[in-house]
Amino acid sequence: MLVELAVGDAYGAGFEYAEPDFVAAHNTLRGYVSHPTHGQLPGAYTDDTQMTLALAELLADGDPWTPEHIAERFVDAFHRDPRPGYAGGFQAFLVGVRTGADFLARIRPHSDKSGAAMRVAPVGLLSTVDEVLHRAEVQARVTHDTPDGIASASAAALAVHYCRHGLGPVAEVGAWIADRLGSPVWARPWQGKVGSKGVMSVRAALTALAGHDSQSEVLRACVAFTGDVDTVATIALAAASWVLPNDLPQVLLDDLENGTYGRDHLAQLDARLRECG
Ligand SMILES: [Mg+2]
Numbered sequence: 243m244l245v246e247l248a249v250g251d252a253y254g255a256g257f258e259y260a261e262p263d264f265v266a267a268h269n270t271l272r273g274y275v276s277h278p279t280h281g282q283l284p285g286a287y288t289d290d291t292q293m294t295l296a297l298a299e300l301l302a303d304g305d306p307w308t309p310e311h312i313a314e315r316f317v318d319a320f321h322r323d324p325r326p327g328y329a330g331g332f333q334a335f336l337v338g339v340r341t342g343a344d345f346l347a348r349i350r351p352h353s354d355k356s357g358a359a360m361r362v363a364p365v366g367l368l369s370t371v372d373e374v375l376h377r378a379e380v381q382a383r384v385t386h387d388t389p390d391g392i393a394s395a396s397a398a399a400l401a402v403h404y405c406r407h408g409l410g411p412v413a414e415v416g417a418w419i420a421d422r423l424g425s426p427v428w429a430r431p432w433q434g435k436v437g438s439k440g441v442m443s444v445r446a447a448l449t450a451l452a453g454h455d456s457q458s459e460v461l462r463a464c465v466a467f468t469g470d471v472d473t474v475a476t477i478a479l480a481a482a483s484w485v486l487p488n489d490l491p492q493v494l495l496d497d498l499e500n501g502t503y504g505r506d507h508l509a510q511l512d513a514r515l516r517e518c519g
Pocket residue numbers: 288289290327328472473
């Protein structure tokens with residue numbers, strides 16, 4: 243799951259908010275693309291994967307799921323391996339904090355953007371819906387203590403849970419989540435450019451997931467929306483990795499970054515996570 247979601251993140255990063263013409267011309271899955279303006283290295287993942295790693299390691303280590311531990315993991319994940327890709331204001335905030343306590347004292351957790359949803363996939367592996375919802379909410383409140391911030395994180399975690407535990411046909415994932423969360427919005431297909439709100443990214447991810455038969459088709463569909471597509475692809479591939487055939491092109495696996503916290507680290511952590519849920 244972590245390797246696949248990182249491929250989605252790194253591939254999508256080449257297209258984040260790029261012009262539709264650029265996306266149409268280069269969204270071929272033949273390799274990672276240099277973003278037309280960001281200067282991000284092809285194959286490098288972004289904040290989505292780095293923050294997912296922070297939560298995956300906390301889950302695998304079995305430490306208490308508290309705001310303090312969660313914030314500490316976010317701070318550690320950033321400072322051990324600083325990278326661009328975070329929203330500018332949050333990146334500056336992370337540079338300035340050194341401990342989880344400092345993070346919690348200074349964060350203004352009022353965002354309804356996609357940050358709490360993009361990182362939540364490991365939570366979906368837990369064995370009950372109640373536990374998934376509880377942990378998704380606790381981690382969301384650290385930075386996104388808003389109704390939509392929490393709901394989008396809950397929906398993204400439930401998508402992984404549904405796929406991981408084989409709870410129904412993938413085409414019905416949105417309807418199942420809509421039932422669990424008591425809101426029809428999650429069953430409504432997304433169309434067009436994806437903005438920064440969490441609800442947008444998760445709806446787009448669920449639409450791509452429900453409408454395609456393989457991981458490469460899902461990835462291409464996520465990017466074709468245009469907009470915040472690294473986040474859409476991260477969320478969709480985390481869930482897709484459990485149910486759809488893995489036909490991601492070998493070049494995307496080979497060229498995924500593989501430094502200290504790259505592909506091999508993700509694969510090792512994937513193996514540990516399989517014992518968690
Ligand atoms: Mg990102």
